[in-house]
Amino acid sequence: MIKLLLLASIALSIWYWRSVLKRMPREKRQRFLWSSVFWGVLLGSLLLVATGKMHWVGAGLAALVPLCKTLFAFSFRAWPLLQFFRRFKTEPSQFRTQNLHIEINFANQSMDGTVLAGDFADRRLSELNSDELNTLKEWLSGQDRESNILLSAYMLRAGIAGQHDDTSYGNSQQYYSTQLSEKEALEILGLETGVSHDEIVKAHKRLVQRLHPDRGGSDYLAAKIxxxxDTLLS
Structure with a gap:
């Protein structure tokens, strides 16, 4: 008798479920079906546990199956959105000269670089003390004026006094070129190949604001930016 009542209840529930599904708009049916599967598995598992035909651990695992599938479907739909936001991730701004490679990471507001030649080759600028930086600067003044100017910008932003600082950046433009390759321009703006016009303009504006001379930048960095x-928009 109990089994007959149970079967009748199940049949009535299925009939009611089908009638609701038929009346439901098409765009809402998929969500309703997933919800039905979840509750169906959950109620079925609880029923089996109550009748002693399934351990409660198995019931819990069974209930997680449709939930995991729902989460996977949600993650799949959310992936394009995550990719969209990834494009706005701030990349380090990179400046390369003959003897220096400097990166400015705005995520942690740090500026550091690597010496590419000379007695301090392969050393990080952050590893050098003020005397070593001044020694490097004096060497660069006779070897590579552009690297010397870039090192001055680093020392200025780091708050390190230099013995031979190039204080007049505007008058020192004769020592460096503003002719850049596409790769160099992308590295300076922290962008990747294939960026749009608006992304270039926004990156330029962001860097100019952050590397303004009044904020620890320099005329040299501004000129390169x-x-x-100009290189990417030409």
């Missing part, structure tokens, strides 16, 4: 934008 402007040249990078």
């Amino acid at each position: 402007n040249a990078a934008k």
Whole structure:
């Protein structure tokens, strides 16, 4: 008798479920079906546990199956959105000269670089003390004026006094070129190949604001940033 009542209840529930599904708009049916599967598995598992035909651990695992599938489906739909936000990730701004490679990471507001030649080759600038930086700067002044100017910008932003600082960046433009390759321009603006016009303009504006001379930047860095934008938009 109990089995007959149970079967009748199940049949009535299925009939009611089908009638609700038929009346439901098509765009809402998929969500309703997943919800039905979840509750069906959950109630069925609880029933089996109550009748002693399934351990409660198995019931819990069974209930997780449709939930995991739902989460997977949600993650699949959310992936394009995650990729969209990834494009706005701030990449380090990179400046390369003959003897220096400097990166400015705005995520942690740090500026560091690597010496490419000379007695301090392969050393990080952050590893050098003020005396070593001044020694490097004196060597660069006779070897590579652009690297010397870039090192001055690093020392200025790091708050390190230099013995031979190039204080007049505007008058030192004769020592460096604003002719950049596409790769160099992308590195300076922290962008990747294939960026849009708006992304280039936004990156340029962001860097100019952050590397303004009043904020620890320099005319040299600003000139390179402007040249990078002009190169990519030409």
